[in-house]
Amino acid sequence: MVNDQSFEKAIELIAKSANVLITTHTRPDGDACGCMAALGEALTALGKEVKLLLVSPLPQWYGFLFDEKVPVLGEDVGVEQLIAGQWGEYDLIVIVDTNSYSQLPKFEQYLKQADKAVLVIDHHVTADGLGDVELVDSGAAAAGLILLDFFKYADWPMTERIAEALFVAIGSDTGWFQFGNTDGRVLRAGSELIDAGAKPAEIYNKLYQSFSYPRFKLMVAMLNTLELHFDGRYATQYLLQRDFQQTGAAYQDTENLINECHRIGTVEVSALFVELADGRIRCSLRSRYDIDVSRIAAKFGGGGHKKAAGTYLPGPMETAKRLIFQEIAMRLGKNG
Numbered sequence: 118m119v120n121d122q123s124f125e126k127a128i129e130l131i132a133k134s135a136n137v138l139i140t141t142h143t144r145p146d147g148d149a150c151g152c153m154a155a156l157g158e159a160l161t162a163l164g165k166e167v168k169l170l171l172v173s174p175l176p177q178w179y180g181f182l183f184d185e186k187v188p189v190l191g192e193d194v195g196v197e198q199l200i201a202g203q204w205g206e207y208d209l210i211v212i213v214d215t216n217s218y219s220q221l222p223k224f225e226q227y228l229k230q231a232d233k234a235v236l237v238i239d240h241h242v243t244a245d246g247l248g249d250v251e252l253v254d255s256g257a258a259a260a261g262l263i264l265l266d267f268f269k270y271a272d273w274p275m276t277e278r279i280a281e282a283l284f285v286a287i288g289s290d291t292g293w294f295q296f297g298n299t300d301g302r303v304l305r306a307g308s309e310l311i312d313a314g315a316k317p318a319e320i321y322n323k324l325y326q327s328f329s330y331p332r333f334k335l336m337v338a339m340l341n342t343l344e345l346h347f348d349g350r351y352a353t354q355y356l357l358q359r360d361f362q363q364t365g366a367a368y369q370d371t372e373n374l375i376n377e378c379h380r381i382g383t384v385e386v387s388a389l390f391v392e393l394a395d396g397r398i399r400c401s402l403r404s405r406y407d408i409d410v411s412r413i414a415a416k417f418g419g420g421g422h423k424k425a426a427g428t429y430l431p432g433p434m435e436t437a438k439r440l441i442f443q444e445i446a447m448r449l450g451k452n453g
């Protein structure tokens with residue numbers, strides 16, 4: 118849990134700020150988007166001038182959280198513009214759901230030269246200490262849980278919109294209450310948010326039953342690459358640039374697809390390799406039991422959680438697959 122002293126400092130920081138810029142990690146997920154939306158809503162209600170900024174495109178299924186399109190750095194606004202103050206001057210930067218430079222491509226440049234107060238709200242173990250004030254709790258299943266505690270501490274009104282956004286944050290980081298991080302705190306928060314107006318069935322539909330046909334075809338292409346190793350304990354899948362071209366799906370459509378292979382009973386750990394336009398390979402890792410995939414990701418400059426992590430690897434695909442295979446072989450060997 119975050120201590121009261123940190124909450125007090127965050128409240129002070131917000132109280133003396135008028136223009137607030139809120140951002141989150143690249144490949145924004147439900148926790149990232151939900152926290153941005155909830156905090157944006159709350160700070161606007163407090164009379165702050167709030168701007169939201171993403172560092173990579175928003176998956177379309179999170180669009181309902183925002184009243185208007187959230188600008189993307191490098192697409193809607195250039196980092197030079199941001200640095201030059203042509204896209205607004207801010208006295209407070211809030212970063213949600215990450216505390217790492219590597220998760221903030223391009224924004225990192227702005228952050229390093231900007232002489233602004235920074236507030237971080239995060240639950241990752243990997244941390245660069247980006248904040249002047251940090252609300253960090255690595256025991257929280259989602260950054261949304263920290264935000265909920267903060268809102269309650271600050272006694273800010275919990276509107277239906279905020280409850281919905283925080284429910285998205287918590288629901289998605291727990292795999293809709295299926296992952297091992299689903300604890301009493303998660304379910305208590307869930308019930309509070311439902312009481313405040315969040316509608317779980319409606320949210321589930323918007324998040325998980327809203328595939329576009331291209332995204333579904335991308336999933337089929339991915340499933341066709343499934344390989345099992347070590348008696349079915351390690352599953353790999355991959356997607357090439359050509360799969361995106363053939364299906365018409367976008368890179369952000371890969372979110373959560375890795376989890377499909379964990380329906381196979383033997384699978385303990387899995388990797389999804391995605392070839393990027395620049396030739397690098399994005400590798401997502403999931404673990405069901407003891408293997409700490411954040412350690413594997415960290416070896417290659419990535420990060421995350423024990424059971425869900427990611428990193429970038431050099432291409433081509435076979436090289437990337439081999440690098441991770443060696444790590445998995447070591448660990449599965451050790452664990453018997």
Ligand SMILES: [Mn+2]
Nearest residue numbers: 148214260290
């Ligand atoms: Mn998160």
